[in-house]
Amino acid sequence: MRVGFVQAYAIIFFSAVCINASAIFIQQLSVNMPFAPVVYLLTSRSPFDFWRAAKELGDTLTAYTDKELHDAANRYNVAAEKITEFKGEILQVVSNTQSLAKGLSAALEEHGFTLDDISEKLSLEFALVMEEMKTELSEPLPEDQTDRYRVRATMISISLQKVENAFVKVMAMCAISESDARSRFQELRPGIEHVLLITGNFIDNHPQLVEIILFSGAALIIPESWFLRPLLSLFGFGPYGPVKGSTAAWAQRTFWGGAVKEGSWFARMQSAGMKLPKTKIAGFLAAFLGIAATTRCRL
Template identity: 40%
Template sequence: MSAKIQDFKVSVERLVNSTNVFDQARDVFAITGFDMGEFTEKFSLEIERELEKLKIELQEPLPEDETECSRKREVAVTAVLDHIEGALVRVHRMYNVPELEVRASYDKVKPHIKHVVLVVGNVADKHPILVELLIFTAITAICPEGWILRPALRLLGFGPTGPVKGLAAAWAQRFFFRRAIPAKSWFSMLQRAGMTEPNRWRKIKILLDKLFG
């Protein structure tokens, strides 16, 4: 079990580090006066459209057999990542960012996103009690740095505002991890971790180290 947790920690850190490929786009937006809030809003709308497609595409739940479940989960994660890529390309096109540039940047991030989701899914199959902590940890680490991915990660079960019935994060959690995390439990974890204070990721890393070594 400790090996899986270590794999998760390393994977999240690699994902966070890989998101710097989008810093150039952020700098361009800042120079040209583009509103990042506007970009995020447009991207969120595209993600909502992709969610409706995915609800149709991924109607069949993951099988109970562990091996088959892992295989189909990986296929489903790949499908979601492809939908996210399409949404990213469309939104960047509105800002005249070349498609090849967007896809090249996303290609550097995509494997790390995939690995994090698959690791959490594998843990969920054997130790569902840990899923909430892992999702919470990933959100805490990724969202401050991976600004451009925040709306997209909801499609994979990582929603920073806590899942609500019908929202993308709740749907994805039920599909990939077999359960949606109750909103109240998110609020209690936020409170315990002191999420209103700075250096919140450092606190979560300390918590993981104490729990899993």
């Protein structure tokens, strides 16, 4: 059975807007239609950039995460003060990172660097740290909750020491001495370590909340994502690792005992209000109409 032109138009338009169309749907579409190139257009899109989209949503994303956290707390009988503690600790880390940025501003300007430049360099160094972590932290978390807490705390400590060494290396590019760089990182480390331990306890007690906890944590660090994005991505905050193309699933399984389902980050961003850029929709439709016209001439 051949799908009509009007039906095909509706199907392709719907698929372009709802970018997460299933593989089964695409397969059926390619079987029933002579428009195989359209399938390529739909499935070979540019990768979803979570962090850019999160910045664009701004306060809308904050409102969404607040609602989701409190809805989840009510649904699973989580004490409200636990939610408040989690958010408060992350926001304190964000504040401490803002102080770091101010303290670095003179050195960065003197050597011609921006925070974005430093973020890129940190991302590359932290990607190397992640590879080391994968080798050294290969054992799964224990089932016993007390042992689990102890082992996780050790893993976090080992990882943050590697992060500190990488931070020192990047700071050297701005002529910041090793002792100064370590001192600056040590001002941040206790807060970061505490956030990670709180996250672990939260997820241990409420494993069904792993997705919203990691999503909310990622959203809350957006104001200082130049530093906190590559760092906390080492621990599974966000859909990918320190550099694009790497995955966060390993970190999520290693530190929290379970990975966020593929596609959940995109779905939540859509729920928060993210829209597919009009230029992309127009591009899909233009390509489709051109292919459709060519095909009709051949029939």
